[in-house]
Amino acid sequence: MALNEKPAADPDRERSSECAAQPASADPSAPGLTTSRRDFLKGGGMLSVSALMGSAALMTMSDDAKASTEWAEHFQKNYRLMTDEEKAEARTRLERRYSSEYGKKVSVDTTGPQPGVLMGYALNVRKCIGCRRCVHACVEENNQSRGTRPGEKIEWIQVLRMERGEFSKDKMNHGYPEGLGIQVGGNAYTPAGQVLEGQYHYNPEAVPEKDATYMPIACMQCEKPPCVKVCPVRTTYREADGPVVIDYNWCIGCKMCMNACPYWARRFNLTTPVLPKQEMNPVTHYLGNRPRMRGVVEKCHWCLQRTRHDRYPACVEVCPVGARKFGNLLDPESEVSLILARKNVFRLKAELNTFPKFFYFYD
């Protein structure tokens, strides 16, 4: 039984593309899935290995796909050290587990970086209206936790709301020390100009608000990521095409990367993520939006499940004002390259030498 199960799994996945439960963001005809499936089928040895592993899993544990896969996951290697066979193994294992857990056909993509691609992101700060649709699209696309207890809700994108500063006539001569007739600092002790610190829990009736500007931030996918340097088990790393990713199965939850990130882009799964079955996006990537477990760190990965197959990240697709741009930095004709060449561009916290691939620009 177990021996027949593995090869049969593939046509099943094909059928899954017609599944009605897929959200609009899911890509049914992802070309990469076909390629990697071909890779997977390459060589009969690989097949037999996977069948053996499958039967071993069935023998050691019950029919409960979750229990048997979790057992195997405990002993798997760091994703980058896995052989192709082991990767295919891990992938099949996870697909089986997630499919049974969420009651729909889930695919776990393992497509690697494509040659000649270095992903880049650009955001027009003038255009952003602070509607936060990107935040919600990201949560839907990437299977973030949606709980209500404090710490259960996870959002990767923050849209900071910054109040415009106030200059007023009655304050123009305020300053310290007062009452001596000697003015030393003008308005130095009250906010003047733009307020530096932001808030992101704003909830206005209509956006954009008159007295606010917006600054969306998420993972900057640094070229020299401080989070990668501090990781004691090398679970987080920069992929060859740019994004910094996490092997969720290798993360020990030490949270050092969260200390190191100057953009506060990482979130910790304080408890098992709350992900309703019907809201789960079944098109996933191993290093991307596959369901996470308790006690690990997660972050934005520029929707690898989409961008590795020539699609835009969910936040880019959803932005109603077109403030978000995405493309290949190595292609001089891509949108991002053209923006870098022609617009006024800046990076956040450039003084820290993290060299983000996330650029802000204005016209």
Next chain:
Amino acid sequence: MQQLISFTTDYTRYILKGGTKFYAWMGVLSAFILAMLYVFYLQNTDGLIVTGMTSQISDGLYLANLVFLVGVAAGAVTIVFPAYVYHHEGMHKVAVLGEMLAISAVIMVMVFVFAHMGRPDRLWHMIPPWGIYSFSSMLGWDVMVLNGYLILNFICGFYYLWCKYTGNPINRKWFIPLVYVAIAWALSIHTVTAFLMANNPARPMWFHSMMPIRFIATAFAAGPALIILIFLVIRKNTRFWVDDSAIKLLTTIVQFCLGIAIFLTLSEVVVELYARTEHANGLYYLMFGLHGLTGLVPWFWSSVVLMICAFVMFFMPSFRNDFNKLQIPCVMAFAGIWIEKGMGLIVPGYIPSPIGEVTEYHPSFVEWLMVLGIWAFGFFILTILLKGAIGIMLGDIKYGSQAVAAK
């Protein structure tokens, strides 16, 4: 081999025997340890959500205690150093007790690491050949130096006890060099822990090179302060006599290091707050509160008051020379530095967050119980180690004779 077996059995038998006071003390500690095991179970079924930590403040009491206890472990060197480098008579007699304290402090640190991790079941990912060791990570180095320190102290301490037990002379050829290595190593553990914090430019409050020296100064105040307290307890409750000269030297060390720690803290305050850049927000939050949130302000000022009062009290001969009153400034220094390292250093590093968000941190009951439990666990081990060591030093346990019950 014969000797080793009898060493183990004699040692164990000696430890198990004790008066009502001893059993009551161990019983209370065990209760706390059981409570700790329960909350550890909670953490590993429900997740760290049962603690007060959030994504904004991702390290709390656990890391604070870890950092503090690394200091206590390093502080043991204040006994070993004068004993072996300056051949201080009184210190030499008790050097092995300092090593026992270092062992239990490092074990507590390790348990705090376990409590702090999101996935303790994956700890083996750090250990080659099954896992990967990362040389670029400060946490990796911290684990390495801490384990090294544990091993060094274990070897030095128990070899010394072994020689006392069997009556063999100490092989100074390798023992003395190893002691010197352990002394240098003690500095390395706290320096690496300081680097663990200070090497994060994302956290401006920690990002300065004064951190290691401040860590060492506070460690050499808090560690010996605890040792003095333990020595006073030993003098009262056992036949083992700790020389006055040893306690007096430790008092001097505590006082000087406390003075340096206060000076370094004030320097930092002046440098940060004179210009009052955005990067001083963490310190400003700690001292005066930020955006109306003042959770840590009482902690900071109580720490300052405790440290300064202890410093002044150490100057007064009535406290310094009276071993009945010496406990007061020692407890004050210890508590002051515990607050300074924990609530005053780790937590405000996260407030405000790198994007300017001010969130307060309130440790949950689970966290407090876990911290108490781990401290109890540490004292449990410390009591066992000290009791055995004292028994051997007193000659109660000796090779070739039946073990005698401790008083």
